[in-house]
Amino acid sequence: MKIGFFGKQNAFALEMFRRLQLDHSRDEFSKWQPDEEAPSTELEVIIAFDRVVSTEMEAQANLGLIQMASAGYEGVDVDAATKAGVWVGAAPTTKTGNGESVAEVAVLLMLAASRRLNEELSFTHGTPQDRSEKLQENMALFGKTACIVGLGGIGDLLIERLRGFGMILTGVDDHPEHAPNGVRAYGRHELKIAAAAADYVVLAIPGTTENENMIDGTVLAAMKKNAVLVNVGRGTLVDEPALLAAVKSGHLFGAGLDVVKDEPLSGENPLLGEPRIFVTPHIAGSTDVMLDGTLRYLGEVLAEYRNGLRSAGIINDPIKPRVLLRKPFNGDKSHNKSSLVAAG
Structure with missing residues (x-):
């Protein structure tokens, strides 16, 4: 998959990007910051730290999922995403540390x-x-x-x-x-x-x-x-x-x-x-526990997305989604894995 990593590139974000690339070497990653032009118009997934507005979505014809790297999603134009058929996911605090x-x-x-x-x-x-x-x-x-x-x-x-x-x-x-x-x-x-x-x-x-x-x-x-x-x-x-x-x-x-x-x-x-x-300068979540937990959760999200499954953090329901995602059944292995991680 072609995955974009969008947001301010501080040390914490850059370390997350580096480890995502290592953990998902078969995917093609690119990154950019606010006020910069996206490096590709063929992105399938955007992992975001920052505001994602409608113009970012309109520039990506293949975009099916905007996945936040945090629990907050107030910076995403969810209405625009839903109308465009793009899924939006948050990273639940209980699943990431x-x-x-x-x-x-x-x-x-x-x-x-x-x-x-x-x-x-x-x-x-x-x-x-x-x-x-x-x-x-x-x-x-x-x-x-x-x-x-x-x-x-x-x-x-x-x-x-x-x-x-x-x-x-x-x-x-x-x-x-x-x-x-x-x-x-x-x-x-x-x-x-x-x-x-x-x-x-x-x-x-x-x-x-x-x-x-x-x-x-x-x-x-x-x-x-x-x-x-x-x-x-x-x-x-x-x-x-x-x-x-x-x-x-x-x-x-x-x-x-x-x-x-x-x-x-x-x-x-x-x-x-x-x-x-x-x-303090908005550093409450910036820990080793949160970094490891978020990387683990994002890995599960990407695996579920490949398998046509909705992740636990999806917060919208597009009427005409660009990519069809079904709710996982108990028999779905990826869903079971996610549940075990949450319970732990």
């Missing part, structure tokens, strides 16, 4: 904001005469209430990890009835109620149009005094000027963000000027 990796960084951000890590590191690296005594205590996670917004793959994995810190756990979800045992769940319409009772509000949901700015000034005002906001979802979820104001005013103790609205993160971003907001 992404969920485990992001959940770990969520804990890191909770701790970093709680212990004022920006200020502590400045203290460590400052000269003795610059080191003044601190007047305010840091916070421990033990005994506090954490509200996880989004009880999906990442949210459930985060809950498992926070139990060990002795936290009280709540959640907000469109389907609160599916909450894990021991977690008090609220519906989406009860977000402010849940936030008002929590010491930590952690966002672990996709950046859909429906979720844009869901954490706005009114939700931030409803949060408990000295609470912490953590975002490992997407930057579009948070009204950033309102968050900055809530931290500067002292209403919030701080925030931990792995994602912001304008990425890649700029040194001029005003969020970086507030020491009680701890920011």
